[in-house]
Amino acid sequence: MSTAQQEKELGNAAYKAKNFDEALVHYQKAIDIDPTDITFYNNMGAVYFEKKSYDEVLKWCEKAVEVGRENRADYKLIAKALLRLANAHKELGDLYKAKSFFEKSLSEHRTPVTKEALSHVEKLIKEQERVAYIDPKLAEEAKAKGNEFFSVGNFSEAVKHYSEAIKRNPDDAKLYSNRAAAYTKLMAFDYALKDCDDCLRLDPSFVKGYLRKGKVLIGMKQFSRAADAYQKALELDHQCQEAIDGYRQSLITSSSDPEETCKQAMADPEVQQILQDPAMRMILRQIQEDPAALGDHLKNPDVASKFQKLIESGVLSFK
Structure with missing residues (x-):
């Protein structure tokens, strides 16, 4: 070495x-x-x-x-x-x-x-x-431009400026609500729904966020979920007429055509999850064979909640 x-x-x-x-x-x-x-x-x-x-x-x-x-x-x-x-x-x-x-x-x-x-x-x-x-001042300027385009019906351009505003101030819940409104006008419901969820994640007490979400869900024909969104808005503001009207519209529309309601409900991710649950499928088969068994199953709060969801959505009914 x-x-x-x-x-x-x-x-x-x-x-x-x-x-x-x-x-x-x-x-x-x-x-x-x-x-x-x-x-x-x-x-x-x-x-x-x-x-x-x-x-x-x-x-x-x-x-x-x-x-x-x-x-x-x-x-x-x-x-x-x-x-x-x-x-x-x-x-x-x-x-x-x-x-x-x-x-x-x-x-x-x-x-x-x-x-x-x-x-x-x-x-x-x-x-x-x-x-x-991030620059809140520039975010407000971008938001103002978005509002201008929204007011004249140029919703795609409004989305562009609202998106810029969100980049400049990603913690402002109202910006997501604004963009959700523009996406709704463009019938881009999936994007609108995500913005509503982001808005409410940042500010769970923002009534307009629930109103926007309800409107989006009606557009997606998910009436049960829309009713839930409007109900949350009413919990925050009991006198909100838009929430009252939206809740009523959700219930009326969902019950006007049972066949269509059932079809729409089957597209609801929550309903799909319940119907794919092996335990729930076994319970549904059991009460089909023995309706008297329903009472025992409803003693379980989780099962009762799932039954309520299926009934509200029109998938399940009892005569």
Whole structure:
């Protein structure tokens, strides 16, 4: 073993013992003896990383890459130096440089660890950019433009500006309600329903959010769910005429055509889930054979609630 390698081994032992200053002394001696070995520079970078001296990490790992390329070092060793450069930049808060060096490391040698690190830093950059984009004042300006287009019936353009407003202020529940209204006009009910749910997640006491949701669900012909939405609006505002009218409309429409009601109910995810429940299917078969068994099953609150849902939706009826 050469003298340089002996110094490296002494440095490794000190490093493992977390005696970092001693490790630096031995690695420096190894470099003085053989300045062409990339490993010694990489090891210096590793010690400074443990000491959280990230500027020193950059200095030694940049030198490692330089020495490695000059002496045709193994690409895995160059990738290792680039990876440590990436992690140092990340610790210093420069995510864009970190991303660049993770990519450079992968171009030399692809490892799962580096790929995962790159993916993580890309997510951090995306979140950083999202937060940096937030500006409530600009959100209000975008909302005002959306309102203008909505008022003249240009709903697709209104959606565009409401979307911009949401990016600028993603915690404003009313913006989702506004976009839901525009989506409803465009009959894009799935998008409208998601916006209603996001609106109510941010502000569960926002009456208009439930009114919008009820209207969307009527458009989707999910009358039982629409009635539930209007009922929640009425719990918040007993005098809300729009909620009263919507609740009444939901009930009347759902009962006007039993066959159509049943057909619509079968498209209701909640009804589907109940009917696909093995326990409920067994109970339904049992009461079909023995109607008297129903009373026992209704003693279970969960089963009683599911029966009520099936009755309200028109799937189940008793004469």
